[in-house]
Amino acid sequence: MDSSCSENYMYELRRGQWTLEEDNLLINYITRHGEGRWNALAKSSGLKRTGKSCRLRWLNYLKPDIKRGNLTPQEQILILELHSKWGNRWSKIARHLPSRTDNEIKNYWRTKVHKQACHLKIDSNSKRFVETLRRFWMPRLLEQVEQNSSPSSSSICTSTSEIDQNNLSTSSPQTEQTLMVSSVTSYSLSNKTENPNPSSSICSSDSTAMVFPEHLNLQSNPNGEIAYYDSSRQYNDCYHVNMSEFDMDFIHLDMQAVGPDDMSAPEFQLTEVDWMKDDELASTSWNMDELWHFRK
């Protein structure tokens, strides 16, 4: 056995699941010496792991301030927004979700969002899919924000300077529940008084357009409204949206209105009638009751 073989033997690396003992070793070592210098850490700590493996275990699992569990609707909206802005830049996105890891966000995207794109045979990075998310998923999440809103509810308050650099505002001082919505999100609301037909209470191509301008803070208030504050100004412009106006059972989706950039799935053109009739689509692609709480 030559020296390199014997060295490999002595430092035979472990792989796979971490044991409690390994976790404790890593935690104790980082508590004493701090994180960083991962290869040196791996050798000095007595762990038979690579530096990379130690780093990953610490950052994704052991670090004390990591938040675990389901993503809140606010967090989901933020992820969708930031992904539409930056694409698969998971670490960059994660920096705007305090205590969430890039790995967790990446997993969320692949298991929840990307899957929907696959069902619909749309490229999840296409503008078409982004638009679909905005028209279907976002209102659902907003609805949940509204339903879950209470003075004690959790909030996303990112206050890093990077947020400001990216034209995303910090939380408004008076808000209890705030998140950032970037400039590109837009929904269209109909005017019910002009259009008594409830089947078009939200639609994509007509009626009064509500566009989220830049620098908007979103909050839900006790009156069941979602409000968007423009904190880029010294005073706060306030846009109120009565979420009862959203009636997703009657969504009219005309994908042709999305834009010409991605015609990879030309057969995908949903109309109101299609939506209601297409059992497969309804049951597989967008029937995410646990997420959207479809209107009863």
Add this chain to the structure above:
DNA sequence: AACGGTACCAACCGCCGCTGC
């Protein structure tokens, strides 16, 4: 109860950019 399919997520892999020599 057993089995197969699905969802979830922790962990690994390979690439890339940065830094120090």
Add this chain to the structure above:
DNA sequence: AGCAGCGGCGGTTGGTACCGT
């Protein structure tokens, strides 16, 4: 300038829990 080592990032995989039949 070239090289090696390292850390960070995004993509992918494999194990396991869960659920329906």
